[in-house]
Amino acid sequence: MIEGIDITHILIVSTCMFFIGVYGFLVRRNLITILMATELILNAVSINFVVLNKFLYPNVLQGYMFSVFIIAIAAAEAAVAIAIIINVYRRYRTINVENVHEMKY
Amino acid sequence: MSFESLLLMRHELLLLLAIVLLLIAEIGTNDSQKSIISPLAIILFALHTIVGFLPLQEGSLFGGMFNTTNIVATMKNILNLGVLIILLQSWKWLNAPENKVKVSEFYIVLFSTLLGMFYMISAGDFLMFYIGLEIATIPLAALAAFNRQENKSAEAGIKLLLSSALSSGILLYGISMIYGTTGSIYFAEISQSITGFEPLQVMAMIFFFSGMAFKISLVPFHLWTADVYEGAPVAITSYLSVISKGAAAFIFMVILFTVFKIFTPVWQDMMTAIAILTMTIGNLFALRQNNLKRYLAFSSIAQAGFILLGIISGTATGMATVVYFILVYIFSNLSAFGVVSIISAYTGKDSISDLNGMYKTNPKLSLALTLALFSLAGIPPVAGFFGKFFLFTAAAEKDFYILVLIALLNTIVSLYYYLMPVKAMFINKSELPIAYFKTDKISQLGLAISIIGMVVIGFASPVYETILSFCFGI
Amino acid sequence: MNVIFFYIIAAAILGFSILSVTSRKILRAATFLLFVLISTAALYFLLQVHFLAAVQLMVYAGGIAVLIIFSILLTSNVDFTFEKIDWKKQLFSGLLALGGAAITILTLLQFNFKALIQPQTVTPDIRSFGRAFLSYGDGGFVLPFEVITVLLLAAMVAAIMVAKKSKQ
Numbered sequence: 001m002i003e004g005i006d007i008t009h010i011l012i013v014s015t016c017m018f019f020i021g022v023y024g025f026l027v028r029r030n031l032i033t034i035l036m037a038t039e040l041i042l043n044a045v046s047i048n049f050v051v052l053n054k055f056l057y058p059n060v061l062q063g064y065m066f067s068v069f070i071i072a073i074a075a076a077e078a079a080v081a082i083a084i085i086i087n088v089y090r091r092y093r094t095i096n097v098e099n100v101h102e103m104k105y
Numbered sequence: 106m107s108f109e110s111l112l113l114m115r116h117e118l119l120l121l122l123a124i125v126l127l128l129i130a131e132i133g134t135n136d137s138q139k140s141i142i143s144p145l146a147i148i149l150f151a152l153h154t155i156v157g158f159l160p161l162q163e164g165s166l167f168g169g170m171f172n173t174t175n176i177v178a179t180m181k182n183i184l185n186l187g188v189l190i191i192l193l194q195s196w197k198w199l200n201a202p203e204n205k206v207k208v209s210e211f212y213i214v215l216f217s218t219l220l221g222m223f224y225m226i227s228a229g230d231f232l233m234f235y236i237g238l239e240i241a242t243i244p245l246a247a248l249a250a251f252n253r254q255e256n257k258s259a260e261a262g263i264k265l266l267l268s269s270a271l272s273s274g275i276l277l278y279g280i281s282m283i284y285g286t287t288g289s290i291y292f293a294e295i296s297q298s299i300t301g302f303e304p305l306q307v308m309a310m311i312f313f314f315s316g317m318a319f320k321i322s323l324v325p326f327h328l329w330t331a332d333v334y335e336g337a338p339v340a341i342t343s344y345l346s347v348i349s350k351g352a353a354a355f356i357f358m359v360i361l362f363t364v365f366k367i368f369t370p371v372w373q374d375m376m377t378a379i380a381i382l383t384m385t386i387g388n389l390f391a392l393r394q395n396n397l398k399r400y401l402a403f404s405s406i407a408q409a410g411f412i413l414l415g416i417i418s419g420t421a422t423g424m425a426t427v428v429y430f431i432l433v434y435i436f437s438n439l440s441a442f443g444v445v446s447i448i449s450a451y452t453g454k455d456s457i458s459d460l461n462g463m464y465k466t467n468p469k470l471s472l473a474l475t476l477a478l479f480s481l482a483g484i485p486p487v488a489g490f491f492g493k494f495f496l497f498t499a500a501a502e503k504d505f506y507i508l509v510l511i512a513l514l515n516t517i518v519s520l521y522y523y524l525m526p527v528k529a530m531f532i533n534k535s536e537l538p539i540a541y542f543k544t545d546k547i548s549q550l551g552l553a554i555s556i557i558g559m560v561v562i563g564f565a566s567p568v569y570e571t572i573l574s575f576c577f578g579i
Numbered sequence: 580m581n582v583i584f585f586y587i588i589a590a591a592i593l594g595f596s597i598l599s600v601t602s603r604k605i606l607r608a609a610t611f612l613l614f615v616l617i618s619t620a621a622l623y624f625l626l627q628v629h630f631l632a633a634v635q636l637m638v639y640a641g642g643i644a645v646l647i648i649f650s651i652l653l654t655s656n657v658d659f660t661f662e663k664i665d666w667k668k669q670l671f672s673g674l675l676a677l678g679g680a681a682i683t684i685l686t687l688l689q690f691n692f693k694a695l696i697q698p699q700t701v702t703p704d705i706r707s708f709g710r711a712f713l714s715y716g717d718g719g720f721v722l723p724f725e726v727i728t729v730l731l732l733a734a735m736v737a738a739i740m741v742a743k744k745s746k747q
Contacts, residue, residue, distance in 0.1 A: 004582045007692050010622075011285075012684055013589045017596050017615075018278055019680035024600030025271055026672035027664055032651055033605060034267055036612050039643060040596055041274035043619055045281050046635075052285035054626050056692060058699045061711045062290045063281075065720050066232055067631055068708075070277065071638050072727055073239045076734035078643045080243050081266050082650045083738035084250045087259045089654040121729070168717035210740035217733035224726055232723050240730045247737030253744065262741070286690065305690040308683065 007055040011048065018044035031085050031095040039074060046070045113164045113173050116157055116181045120220045123149040124213055131209035139208065143200060146212040147192050154185040165229060169291055172229040175575040180355050180428060181223055186558075187348050187435040188219055193551030194443045195340035198450045203254060211251065214244045215344070222352040226359075230291040231280045234356065235273070238320070241349060242269045249337035249345075261336025265345075268319065268329040276316025282309035283364075292364050299367050310365050314375060320353045321409050324382040331390075334402035339449055342398055343442035346405040351431040354409070358416045358427055366579045369419055376417045377508055383410030384515040392522045395456045397445050400522075401438070404481060407519060408434060411493060414500040414512055422502065425573035426495040432568070433480070433492035436558035440477035443552040444470050451542045457526050461535035467542070471530045473556055480559050482523035483516055488563030495569070584625055591618040603661045605651050613644040628703045 017040060024037030046067040053063025089095050111118070126149060130142055157178075165172040199208055221240025228234035243266065250262025284290055286306050287298035299306055315326065322330040334342045361372055387407030394400035412434075415427035447470065449455045464471040480489030493516065501509050544552075562568055592615055599611035616639045623632035701707055715721045 005585050008688060009585075009589070011687055013592060015683050015687065016593055016680055018274070019676040019683075020593070020596045020600055021274070022271075022679065023672050023676035025267075026675065027669055028600065029664070030605060030655075030661065031263060031267070032647060032654070033600070033608055035270075036608060036647060037600055038267065038270040038274060039612065039639075039647075040599065040615065041271065042277070043616065043639070045274060045277040047619060047622065048278070048281040049284065050623060050626065050628055050631060052281065054628060054703075056285065057288045058703075059701045060288075060718065061701065061703065061707065062232075062718075063284060064628060064631055064703055064708070065711060065723075066235075066281075066284070066290065068634055069232060069236060069723060069727060071634055073236070073243075073730065075638050075642055076730055077239070077243050077266065077270055078646055080247050080734050080737050080741075081263065081270075082646055083741040084246065084259055084262045084266065085650060086653060087250060087253075087741050088263055091256050091259055095654050124729075167715055167722040168719055170722045207740050207743050210736050210743070214733055214737050214740060217729055217736075220729060221733075232720075233726070236723050236726055236730065240726070240733060243730065244733040244737040247734075247741050250741050259741075285692070303690065304686050308686045 007051060010051045014044045014047040014051070017047070029096055031088065032082075035078065035081050035085070039078070042070055042074045110164065110166060113162060113166055114171065115159075115161065116153075116178070116185075117220060117223050119153045119156060120216055120223065123153055124216045124220070127209055127213050127216070131213075139205065140200075142209045142212070143196065146209075146216075147189075147196075150185075150189055150192060150216070154182070154189050157182050157185050169229040169293065170233050171224070171227055173227050176424070176428065176572070176577075177227045179572060179575060180226055180352070180431075183428070183432050183435065184219065184222060184348055184352060187351070187439060188215070188344070190435075190439045190443070190551050190555050191340055191344055191348070193547055193554070194343070194439070194446050195338075196547040196551070197545055198338065198340060198446060201450070204251070207251070211248065214248055218242075218245045218248075219348070222348070226352055226356045228356070229293070231284070232290055234360075235277065235280070238276075238353075239273065241352065242266075242273075242320075245341070245345070245349065248341045249333060251338050251341065255336070257332075257336035258338065259336075261333045264329050264336075265333045272316045272319030272326070274316075275312055275319070279309045279312030279314075279316060282306070282312070292360065296364050296366060299365070302368070302371075307368060307371055310368055310372065311375070313360075313365075314372065317353065317357045318379065321350055321357065321412075322406055323379050323409055323413070324386045324406065327383070327386075327406050330406055331399050331402045334405075335396060335399045339398065339442060339446035342402070343439055343446070346401065346442075347431075347435045347438050350405065350409060351435060354412050354416070354427065354431065358424060361416065362419065362424070362577070362579050366419075369579060373417055373419070376413050377505065380410050380413035380417065380508060381511050383407065383413065384512060385410075388515050388518045388522070391519070395458060397455045397457060397460075397526075400457065400526075401441060401445070404519075404523070405438065407515065408438075408481070410515075411496055411512065414496045414505075414508065417505060417508070418499045418503040420499065420503065420578040421576040422573065422578075423499040424576040424578065425569065426492075426499045428572050428576070429569050430492040430496055432572075433488040433559070433562060436555045436562065437477050437480035437487070437489050439555040440473060440552065440559055441481065443548070443555055444474040444477065447544055447548050447552070448539065450548075451544070452539055454539060457529055459539060460526055460529040461533040462538035463530045466538050466540060470544070473552060474530065475527050476556060476559065478523045478527060482520050484520075486560075486563070488559050488561075491563045491569075581625065585622075588618050588622050588625065591615075592622070603663075605655050605659070605661070606648070609644065609648050609651055612647070613640060616640040616644055630703060630705050630708050 021040035049063040049066045161178045225237025246262045246266035250259045252258035319326040391403035415423045480487035483493040595611045595614040602608040620635040
């Protein structure tokens, strides 16, 4: 707990970060930058869990644990994503969405 | 907790054992002995499926993180059957020379994703649910990118992975808010803490709903589906469209029924709108497809809309009809995909116009595909009719008449496009029909199991009765 | 003092997040992402959850960000600048994100978060994390801890499978 800081302030920061990630996901045209946007989203959620746990329910570790697992899963996701992205690159010689066959969201 | 109580996790432990044995087999064999891995995997999985049907106690483990009930065990058995059929059907494709080098990886990764689904559907808290969901999707993306020869395959993989990452982000944001407002991640505790319509909690549920809608590919969150289904190998497309979708729909329903039961009116309204959109758009787009995999992708979007009809009722009957429909849908869709995968493995063709005049050259396959499409459309003698009919009655019981009417209209539209391939096979003439080919025994077995299941389950009322006796409503 | 620190960290998180999704040089975007992740770790330090801060630094900043930078170096030309994004798309996505953020924040502000009054009995140090990871009763996390190993194994096998070539 930080003296003098309301919990909603931190939640507003993480919510903004979440939606910045969503914006990036929608706007970006490069596979790696899209992946980076999803990392932002996951990071925002993980901040949420930590803050809620710290401020509201300090005697149970559930929120912290959730964050640890989110981080671990994000790592696995990034590893598989990058393996596939490199595969895409070897096929198309580019990782920009326009040049990758009819790949539209 | 005693050692015996671990036996409640029998399905999971056996599958894990199969994965470990396959890993050992992969390490312990040299290149010339690799051909034993496929039969080994199928035999192990068949044993696992059979043992799964032994009666299982109900109970919960690890402080409520893992629950098993009769309906959950039934669902696991249904998924097992589906995966067994897919394994048999993909035999020919997997043993083609260009894929042979990664056979054992294919089985290990596929079984891991199934293990994730098992943990997901028997989760008692949001953490296990989330971990199970991710195990069920992340490695699956790599499977979708399995074909190195096909450009579209890698694209399908990355598209699946990125859209599922976005949807898990949205889902997790909802879960974090639920955790913040109730102070727990356990389903049982949360459902007790939610007492009224707190706006933040309703919003959290909407986030959760949207995240799940991505996974089950409901409109307007379906944009990834068609491209992924088209690009992925047929075995993985059928896995995504029946197994992943079935498991996700089941746990979605369970969570709505238990955790969010206070918000029933809210999610019923949302679901009515989404069900109508999903059925209509899925059908309208399916009309325009010529690629068979894309065509089946849109058909599976429309079918997901029908599944919502059972969930929306919120009753035990509704739950039973959903599980029964998933069972029927697994058999019918796998019959259709089985034929498509046989055709594409032997001839490399995968569009509807290629089917022209196929009845003359390959009558048995044509009949199988016709039966499967009849079942998907819901034409009486086959099981698909009963599946859809039960869903409609479940929704009508709770007075969702307008929704049922629109669903009926959609069924009529769907008749048209389900009969298109049938017309192509039986009536259209072609200069160059697909030449006669002889199918190998194992693919035949896979196809036969799914067709027999599709025909028999419609007439075996004990199946539905048993499922109904395990179900619960709000 | 802590209040000032918090606002500095919050500004850093938001500023670098925006830069990392708008920067037109890919390597810069990745570097900004790295800064966001490090600022998040700083926030965890400020909240005195040292274990998570360490995990964040090691796995996220040290692992994922470096992995991303590696893959950029493997696949992209570093000097390459993205072309401008279509303004319609930008406007649409921006409005969607802004609208979503506004609705979410307004709903958040309506909720009355009540902090627990009771004294803190558990400190989030490594000892209690370790105990929670390995206990199997109520509130224990040994099952997810074990199950996630399956995910890591499957992800590893999957990544190998994607990269594997046939021998011809």
